[in-house]
Amino acid sequence: MAKLVVRCFTLSLDGFSAARDQSLENPFGTEGIRIMDWAFATSTFRKMFGQAGGSTGIDDKFAREADQGIGATIMGRNMFGPMRGPWLNEEWKGWWGPNPPYHTPVFVLSHHARPSIPMEGGTTFHFVTEGIEVALKKAFEAAKGRDVRLGGGAYVIKQYLRAGLIDELHLVLTNKLLGAGERLFEGTDEIAKTYECAEYIASETVTHVRLVKRT
Template sequence: MQKLVVRCFALSLDGFSSAPGQSLENPFGKGGLVIMDWARQTRSFHKMIGQEGGSTGIDDDFMAKAMDNIGANILGRNMFGPVRGPWADDDWKGWWGPNPPYHTQVFVVTHHARSALAMEGGTTFHFVNDGIESALQQAFVAAQGKDVRLGGGATLVRQYLQAGLIDELHIVITDKLLGSGERLFEGTDNLARDYECVETVASGTVTHVRLAKKKRD
């Protein structure tokens, strides 16, 4: 059975996955990037951006496994870029430069049509404008038996959560405070009914928590 999984999704201690004011300079909003400090110091992250060094241990283990058995990715439109509304042109090609760290087909959920965009390293961005279930269906096909990773942002993860379509959700509760921003858990009343916590592991400053869909009898 293929799964839809969320991995390494960081939250501030007060429940926000980004601060207000997303822009080209601030993908996580103003001051929001601190919730990724735990990840950016790991060896796996260093490797991903072509650097030596970095920490090993629990945080690095989760980072290292983030792409394990992932055959396709799904992203929300705001996670793909700061551009809002219809695509004026094809200039914006994501935050990640010419060789994005996905190396799979990536399905970007958006209200606005745009042609597919092939990047270096095996990443192709497809823009899906007929809903989250269509994006998931296409991603499962593209993943060829492997799992699909939903990268974020919070709005899209919330939509998939509300629909009960996420099989595993790994969140990272950090020791950072944002005060305001975008919540992951908002209007997710079905959470208590449909999901349960299956793992809690702390690594010093952050706590890794894995939620899984409850088994139906």
């Protein structure tokens, strides 16, 4: 049965998924990109950016598996881009350039409607204004039996956690401190009753944690 999953969602040591002051130049906020150092060092991520080399150990295994079995993605508007309010600049098509790394339908949660955006490589951004459950229904339909990935950011994941809709979360715990930003688990007091730790693996740089919904 198809699942809603979170994969490779990275947190600072003090529990933040991004720093303050997100902008076009700083998608993770001021110096927040540091928490992604583990990923940029892997062979999988380097290949994604047209680079050679990179690590091929535990971290690369998780990075490589992040796309396996995924048929669609859901993300918040904050993950799509730094703009707020009505779409004043429809020339902006996301952080990733003309060929985003998703290669599947992507459903962006927003309060403001916008026409779908087909991109190179099979990615099409669809904008959903009816809420998280409608977005999930559309994503499962588009995934055609494959899993749906919940990309983030933290606020969107918290909404799905509170609704009990996430089947599995793969989190990456780093040794970086951000000091401020958005915490993933703030306001999700029932998570210990709903999920359990199924995997806990440390590499040389980070710790990979997989939480699954209790049956």
